[in-house]
Amino acid sequence: MRRCRLIYKSIANPEILESGAIEDLMKLASERNSESGITGILLLSGDRFLQALEGPVRFVNQLFIKIANDGRHHDIELVDYEDINHTCFHDWSMRLLNLKNLDQNQSELLRQKYSHSGDAINYPNDKMLLFSLLMDAKNILLESD
Numbered sequence: 001m002r003r004c005r006l007i008y009k010s011i012a013n014p015e016i017l018e019s020g021a022i023e024d025l026m027k028l029a030s031e032r033n034s035e036s037g038i039t040g041i042l043l044l045s046g047d048r049f050l051q052a053l054e055g056p057v058r059f060v061n062q063l064f065i066k067i068a069n070d071g072r073h074h075d076i077e078l079v080d081y082e083d084i085n086h087t088c089f090h091d092w093s094m095r096l097l098n099l100k101n102l103d104q105n106q107s108e109l110l111r112q113k114y115s116h117s118g119d120a121i122n123y124p125n126d127k128m129l130l131f132s133l134l135m136d137a138k139n140i141l142l143e144s145d
């Protein structure tokens with residue numbers, strides 16, 4: 001079965017940033033994703049989302065169409081799409097990392113490596129750096145488990 005990894009970024013609309021809204025979204029997303037073999041990670045930095053979706057090409061494509069039409073965010077920009085032989089987030093049907101909830105050390109580490117505006121980390125335009133940020137986010141989540 002052909003598998004792919006799709007990465008996009010977007011800007012959150014205010015209602016999804018209200019208390020508990022993203023957590024509710026993640027719960028539903030994880031349930032749905034596990035039914036279709038999709039795994040991934042969602043980062044939130046200020047009001048900016050960055051999400052990686054991995055899984056069977058057909059399901060990832062179908063899901064991205066839904067996500068791209070979701071009124072809870074806007075300015076959706078596809079940043080990477082590639083066929084993969086192995087998944088990076090295979091343990092997670094979807095995990096959220098809100099960068100505003102990091103402890104001081106974690107926050108400092110990211111701010112040293114990536115450009116930032118105030119407290120918010122800017123998502124790198126360079127694909128290697130962007131992937132490196134996703135891997136740092138994964139490691140932060142693993143450490144917190």
Ligand SMILES: Cc1cc2nc3c(=O)[nH]c(=O)nc-3n(C[C@H](O)[C@H](O)[C@H](O)COP(=O)(O)O)c2cc1C
Pocket residue numbers: 025028029030032033042049051063066067068070072073094
């Ligand atoms: C930032 C963001 C990320 C999302 N991630 C997922 C996801 O990983 N899986 C998922 O099923 N839905 C995700 N959704 C929700 C979908 O856009 C959609 O609302 C959901 O799949 C339900 O669709 P349906 O009830 O029309 O089938 C996300 C929405 C947003 C705004």
